[in-house]
Amino acid sequence: MSDKLILKKDHLTTFLRKLSKEYQLVVPLKNCHGDTLFTVIEDLDSQPPDLVNQPQNSLKEFMLPQQEVLFTYKNSPGDYSFSPATVKPPPTIFFGVRPCDLSAVLYMDVIFLQGRTDPHYLQKRENSVLIGLNCNTSFADCFCNATRHGPFLEYGSDLQFTDLGDRFLVEAGRSRGEEIVRKWGYFFAVAAKEDRARKYQVFLEARGGFARMVHVDQAIKRLREKKVDDSVWHELSLRCQDCGGCAYLCPTCTCFTIIDRPVDNVRGERLRSWDACTFAGFTNMAGGHNPVNAATDAIRQRFMHKLCYDVKDHGRPSCVGCGRCVGICFGGTDIIRFINMACEGI
Amino acid sequence: MTDISPLYLPQPAVINEVIEENSQIRTFVLSFCDREYNEKFTYLPGQFMMVSVPHCGEAPISFSSTPEEPGHIRLSVRRAGRLTNAMHRMKKGDVVGLRGPWGNGFPLDDMVGRDLLFVAGGIGLAPLAAVIRTCIKKRDQYGRISIIYGSRTPSDIAFADDIAAWGMEKDVECLLTVDKAEPGWDGAVGLVTSLFDRADFAPGKQTALVCGPPLMIRAVLSDLGNRGFADEEIITTMERHMKCGVGVCRHCHMDGRLVCADGPVFSLARLRGLEVMELG
Numbered sequence: 001m002s003d004k005l006i007l008k009k010d011h012l013t014t015f016l017r018k019l020s021k022e023y024q025l026v027v028p029l030k031n032c033h034g035d036t037l038f039t040v041i042e043d044l045d046s047q048p049p050d051l052v053n054q055p056q057n058s059l060k061e062f063m064l065p066q067q068e069v070l071f072t073y074k075n076s077p078g079d080y081s082f083s084p085a086t087v088k089p090p091p092t093i094f095f096g097v098r099p100c101d102l103s104a105v106l107y108m109d110v111i112f113l114q115g116r117t118d119p120h121y122l123q124k125r126e127n128s129v130l131i132g133l134n135c136n137t138s139f140a141d142c143f144c145n146a147t148r149h150g151p152f153l154e155y156g157s158d159l160q161f162t163d164l165g166d167r168f169l170v171e172a173g174r175s176r177g178e179e180i181v182r183k184w185g186y187f188f189a190v191a192a193k194e195d196r197a198r199k200y201q202v203f204l205e206a207r208g209g210f211a212r213m214v215h216v217d218q219a220i221k222r223l224r225e226k227k228v229d230d231s232v233w234h235e236l237s238l239r240c241q242d243c244g245g246c247a248y249l250c251p252t253c254t255c256f257t258i259i260d261r262p263v264d265n266v267r268g269e270r271l272r273s274w275d276a277c278t279f280a281g282f283t284n285m286a287g288g289h290n291p292v293n294a295a296t297d298a299i300r301q302r303f304m305h306k307l308c309y310d311v312k313d314h315g316r317p318s319c320v321g322c323g324r325c326v327g328i329c330f331g332g333t334d335i336i337r338f339i340n341m342a343c344e345g346i
Numbered sequence: 347m348t349d350i351s352p353l354y355l356p357q358p359a360v361i362n363e364v365i366e367e368n369s370q371i372r373t374f375v376l377s378f379c380d381r382e383y384n385e386k387f388t389y390l391p392g393q394f395m396m397v398s399v400p401h402c403g404e405a406p407i408s409f410s411s412t413p414e415e416p417g418h419i420r421l422s423v424r425r426a427g428r429l430t431n432a433m434h435r436m437k438k439g440d441v442v443g444l445r446g447p448w449g450n451g452f453p454l455d456d457m458v459g460r461d462l463l464f465v466a467g468g469i470g471l472a473p474l475a476a477v478i479r480t481c482i483k484k485r486d487q488y489g490r491i492s493i494i495y496g497s498r499t500p501s502d503i504a505f506a507d508d509i510a511a512w513g514m515e516k517d518v519e520c521l522l523t524v525d526k527a528e529p530g531w532d533g534a535v536g537l538v539t540s541l542f543d544r545a546d547f548a549p550g551k552q553t554a555l556v557c558g559p560p561l562m563i564r565a566v567l568s569d570l571g572n573r574g575f576a577d578e579e580i581i582t583t584m585e586r587h588m589k590c591g592v593g594v595c596r597h598c599h600m601d602g603r604l605v606c607a608d609g610p611v612f613s614l615a616r617l618r619g620l621e622v623m624e625l626g
Contacts, residue, residue, distance in 0.1 A: 070354045070355075071354065071355050073398075073400070073443075075400040075401075075441075077440075078439055078440070078441060079358075079441060080358050080398075080400055080441040080442065080443060081358055082355050082356055082358070082443060084352060084355055111594060112594065115592075115593065115607075116353060116592050116593070116594075117353070118353060118594065119352065119353055119354075120354075254594070255595055255596045255597070256589070256590075256594075256595050257589050257595065257597070258354070258403060258404065258589045258590065258595070259403055260400075260401050260402060260403045262401045268400070268401055270354070270398075270403070272354075275589075275595070275597075277596065277599070282587075282597060283586070283587050283597060283598075283599070284587060285426075285585070285586065285587045286405065286426035286427030286428075286429070286430060286587075287426040287427060289560075291560075291586065291600070291623040301599055304601075304602065305596075305599070305602075308602065309602035312602065313602075
């Protein structure tokens, strides 16, 4: 991130309004119930983005919708044909994306674009601009410092914002970000030396400000060395209520299922929907055989995938430390609970 | 805009023939409706197709045919769930959707010049049939071929005509066994491993290919190991629930590996150290 610029906070709304003329804009927004969610914003003037609270959802639902049509089909005697889905997403700017959620998109890029390209993901991803916002203070359940996905993002966004009080330090990370600051250059001033120094100061304070101490590295090491006792999996599988809440809220849980939805006798849609590896039927085979014992190992795959397999395959855990599963889990089987149990007795 | 391949879009294929292998298994002989696609289509023995049936979604089915006979493919389907039951109701002239080929296939190049031992149970003979047909087509490239096949009862013996034909080939031996005899059966009764003493084993210059129900695989892998086969000489192919077939949806996870993308063919050497149902 080479160019360092300043955008005065007073100018943010005007800047976003300019962007919204050419892009669909998605920002964290407080709804009528007081919940903050990434939302497509229609009217910037009536309500500003909520940059104070952690959005309850992530960008996952925009890149991998909870349900999407892969294609439609027609069938009649001697005919069974398939037509690609034709919905094309509008160019979209995501503003105010925290390092955890932005890292999650980078992880999804690996899953859906490395190897065989997933055309449905690609279509949404290549139409998106990501504007990140570093976290000066952590939220209640955050531990991105321990998973090394935050509190400041090192690379991967198109533009990266840091809150410096009355101004944002703005760094262009990728060409799409550079295009934006070039096109709307009159909003930006070159950052002074003090601004850059201030960013570092803010970073140091943020890094030291986490309420939770989570021993992610220790858990990864113990999993790799197969030192996590079976009783941990059994205890957690017993407590897990099979609700799938953790997987749905998790910005990197990308497992899905594919089903047919008949429209009538001769037409239908093939749908992709979110799924969760903790669900008892996830691995169930036709005829009823299941290679995973739900009673003892239902939850093993979830934590092994995030903290062991992905470290092996991609070099770092796919838990980004956002802490959302901690808030949602009523069975007490969230990832922090697991990490603590895995590290017990060290 | 990047060129996007239709990763999830099936190709219509017409059923040319339905062969009733036994009361539970039917082989569908298929060709793609698009003639050009059909001519260009090829695959490896051991790979599979995702088969679409109207309103039933998709299921993974291995090839039981050889790419050495282009123009049509064979998919042998055991009646097990909603989709396969619906497929069993389909007739000549009906159309299914096919997506693939996916998965890795058997290491045919590594098998050149070696003796081959095929051990199968039930529908497990289907993916091995793809290899057997290929090796018989290229008979001079491989050594002796031994086929050991177990079925529940004599009337459950699938691919009976194929087995009879393979047995007529030079240096091909077929040994059959059943779990339970029926009147008129004078062949062997017992597990496939009970035939092992009658077959010529040559660890070191023989590759064993194994497919069947998990318990059979477990017993066979352990028996072959005791008889001196190295882990690299024992190859098996796994069956799992799958949705995408291309290594993304993760329904077929197996201790960090995905059966659809990392397999479905694995040497025992690759399975060692993993927690796998088939290894016990």
